[in-house]
Amino acid sequence: MYLLGYYLVVLLTVVVTVRAGRNVRAKDLKVTLPSGDKMSMIGFGTGGINGVKTMTNILDDALSAGYRLIDAAAFYENEEDIGIALKELLPKHHLTRNDIFITSKLAPKKDLFGEHAYEALKQAIQRFGTDYIDLYLIHFPGYFPLPEPNMNFSALRDETWKQLVKGQKEGLVRNIGVSNYNIRQLKELLRNDHGVKPAINQVEWHPDYHQDELLKFCKKQGVALQAYFSLGGVNNKTVLLEKPEVKQIAIKLRKSPSQVLLKWALQQNVLVVPGSRTRKHMDQNLDLNFKIPEADMKILNNLKQAGRISMFPDIII
Ligand SMILES: NC(=O)c1ccc[n+]([C@@H]2O[C@H](COP(=O)([O-])OP(=O)(O)OC[C@H]3O[C@@H](n4cnc5c(N)ncnc54)[C@H](OP(=O)(O)O)[C@@H]3O)[C@@H](O)[C@H]2O)c1
Numbered sequence: 001m002y003l004l005g006y007y008l009v010v011l012l013t014v015v016v017t018v019r020a021g022r023n024v025r026a027k028d029l030k031v032t033l034p035s036g037d038k039m040s041m042i043g044f045g046t047g048g049i050n051g052v053k054t055m056t057n058i059l060d061d062a063l064s065a066g067y068r069l070i071d072a073a074a075f076y077e078n079e080e081d082i083g084i085a086l087k088e089l090l091p092k093h094h095l096t097r098n099d100i101f102i103t104s105k106l107a108p109k110k111d112l113f114g115e116h117a118y119e120a121l122k123q124a125i126q127r128f129g130t131d132y133i134d135l136y137l138i139h140f141p142g143y144f145p146l147p148e149p150n151m152n153f154s155a156l157r158d159e160t161w162k163q164l165v166k167g168q169k170e171g172l173v174r175n176i177g178v179s180n181y182n183i184r185q186l187k188e189l190l191r192n193d194h195g196v197k198p199a200i201n202q203v204e205w206h207p208d209y210h211q212d213e214l215l216k217f218c219k220k221q222g223v224a225l226q227a228y229f230s231l232g233g234v235n236n237k238t239v240l241l242e243k244p245e246v247k248q249i250a251i252k253l254r255k256s257p258s259q260v261l262l263k264w265a266l267q268q269n270v271l272v273v274p275g276s277r278t279r280k281h282m283d284q285n286l287d288l289n290f291k292i293p294e295a296d297m298k299i300l301n302n303l304k305q306a307g308r309i310s311m312f313p314d315i316i317i
């Protein structure tokens with residue numbers, strides 16, 4: 001009798017836990033990074049958003065909607081705007097610096113790469129006006145303009161990483177990672193990681209362009225894959241949002257095409273950072289508590305991939 005009661009309690013606990021797990025709202029979904037920090041699976045992309053007033057208005061909406069991860073970059077020239085906006089917005093939203101997660105990226109420029117990377121990180125922190133950055137990425141495995149088509153950036157990447165590891169040891173940055181790295185570049189980094197393995201690799205990722213081998217490799221190595229251009233980017237969004245297969249699945253599931261595209265990534269444990277200037281879209285993009293049936297996942301996974309949207313060169317040595 002006793003034992004039966006015990007088993008019932010265990011069973012109930014399991015059921016309740018599983019149900020609670022299923023009901024975690026998408027905005028609260030987190031992954032644990034190698035440092036132990038937890039990072040939201042859905043972040044807010046700020047590429048193309050500039051100016052203090054515009055940034056403040058948009059981030060005000062994003063924080064109200066529930067976003068806590070802000071994806072920025074020196075390349076977007078908006079680190080300072082974000083810093084100023086947050087000074088006003090954090091108190092307004094009853095938040096502190098610790099409640100939000102700031103990602104930024106080392107711009108692909110010659111005078112920031114290699115031995116200059118540590119200084120570049122410090123300058124980024126100054127622009128934000130904060131004490132630290134949560135996640136700092138090497139934006140690109142090389143810099144522009146390419147000095148020569150066959151420039152070998154291998155040694156420079158290694159030096160860059162070494163500088164970022166120093167920044168992490170000193171607490172300037174909590175986590176470090178990379179962006180736009182392919183398997184070869186990741187392998188090279190993992191072979192000689194100076195004691196810190198990359199927390200994430202942020203790459204272009206959507207039904208028209210997904211590198212499944214890269215995802216498999218990242219999962220095996222414990223490097224989280226984070227998607228950009230999940231909705232096709234600002235200039236090319238109709239390509240994905242109006243794709244017949246995406247629209248059909250959206251109608252069937254009573255979701256928007258954007259929700260289908262974001263959920264398609266999350267359901268494969270790929271993190272997302274959609275950008276939006278529209279409050280309704282911001283809400284929609286966090287409202288992802290549904291499941292795409294396996295058959296529909298297959299349809300999206302097996303579409304003929306039109307290829308990448310970003311203009312980054314394909315091959316960087
Ligand atoms: N690491 C890299 O090299 C790299 C490169 C590119 C981008 N990124 C990062 O990735 C982030 C996302 O990229 P992105 O903003 O260029 O492109 P995106 O997220 O693929 O698409 C943004 C576009 O989709 C629209 N949109 C958003 N939600 C929608 C919804 N629910 N329904 C309909 N339309 C919707 C937005 O319009 P509205 O404003 O009207 O909502 C906007 O024009 C960037 O902000 C940046 O942080 C990183």
Ligand SMILES: *[C@@H]1O[C@H](CO)[C@@H](O)[C@H](O)[C@H]1NC(C)=O
Binds near residue numbers: 152153154155
């Ligand atoms: C690039 O340089 C590294 C050493 O810094 C070397 O190991 C690698 O083979 C080189 N790659 C190519 C394609 O030349």
Ligand SMILES: *[C@@H]1O[C@H](CO)[C@@H](O)[C@H](O)[C@H]1NC(C)=O
Binds near residue numbers: 306308309
């Ligand atoms: C994306 O948009 C740019 C700018 O409008 C255009 O040049 C490019 O061809 C588009 N790419 C795709 C894949 O549609």
